[in-house]
Amino acid sequence: MIFEPQPLEYFLASNAPSRLMRLREKVIQFNQLPVDNLLIVKFNRYFANCDAEQFINDILLEKLNVKHLVIGDDFHFGKARRGNFALLKDQGKQHGFTVEDTGSYYVNGLRVSSTLIRDALGVGDLAQAERLLGHSYSICGRVAHGDKRGRTLGYPTANIRMFRKNTPINGVFAVTMTGIDGVELTGVANVGTRPTFDGGLKVLLETHLFDFNQEIYGRYVEVHFKRKIRNEMQFNSLEQLQAQIVNDVVVAKDFFGLEHIETSEV
Structure with missing residues (x-):
């Protein structure tokens, strides 16, 4: 119950x-x-x-x-x-x-609790969160249409609305996505309020998938968070944002051991 x-x-x-x-x-x-x-x-x-x-x-x-x-x-x-x-x-x-x-469950001498997991996620310690959960932290949802700004910048995204402003994680992450034809896809994701555009009005999970060009609107997917790259930032121009995205993609691809040149877009 x-x-x-x-x-x-x-x-x-x-x-x-x-x-x-x-x-x-x-x-x-x-x-x-x-x-x-x-x-x-x-x-x-x-x-x-x-x-x-x-x-x-x-x-x-x-x-x-x-x-x-x-x-x-x-x-x-x-x-x-x-x-x-x-x-x-x-x-x-x-x-x-x-x-x-049920008794308490301990990992490395720490009593596992939702508070402890939230604390680990809040400081970007995904490895600790994974140890406590027994698997990588993930968010599920249905891919929705966005404002296509990522596509305009050359990095189209699969968007999942979070519905609640209060989320356990925030920032940019190296991620994998499952739920599409049984394949594990790699990418880079932002969880936050997009202060450069929206001024903190809503929380969105935006995932740019590497070397992927299928239409997946309406698909129910799961995004697995593997490494935190940085906190969410506000940029003074689209050029600054685009330059940072390029760097984020490089860091994520290095994490997955991938080459830096993308051959296709979503």
Whole structure:
């Protein structure tokens, strides 16, 4: 069972911690696990004001008829986060269900948590984020039409709208993209608000793919972040921006061991 939106997003709105995965990405990951059913519960005013005992009685017992419950070892629930593992164990004895916690997971002596992963991503430490996640950090989405500025500059991009301004990463990265004909494509991507053009109004993931010339609008793809090249910058002219993009492409291609001359465009 997962909540949508996440409780902190309900209470803090745009000030909530950035998501590591969007809802669809979570569903895709669950589909790869031996999970029979995924219950997505809308977090609303009822849940915001529901105390722990009410949640147990109304949801776990009456709605779900729970017999065995598995939770994270730091799981809290109910109004003021009063519900915890100890309360569930006590209630389980009274109502005939058992409770198990997953225990903490450690990597190199560090307890893995979303906060720790966000911290690593926030400072551009993709290697640490990959160790904690067990795979490279990625963002999924559907390729959408943009304003074609990248094409005008000679570096067309596949664009994915982020929808939320608060993202765990920002800047320019060497990336791979999957989801197109079973091939892993290489490229360079920018995640940010494009201050040179948009003045910070919206977050966009723009990926320029190397030696690639297919139309992929509407395709659902996954962008895997391999190395951070630099932070996002505002430029005084398109010429400055274009010169920086040339350098970004060189750095990314060096990372992938590719030649610097491109033979085609998107």
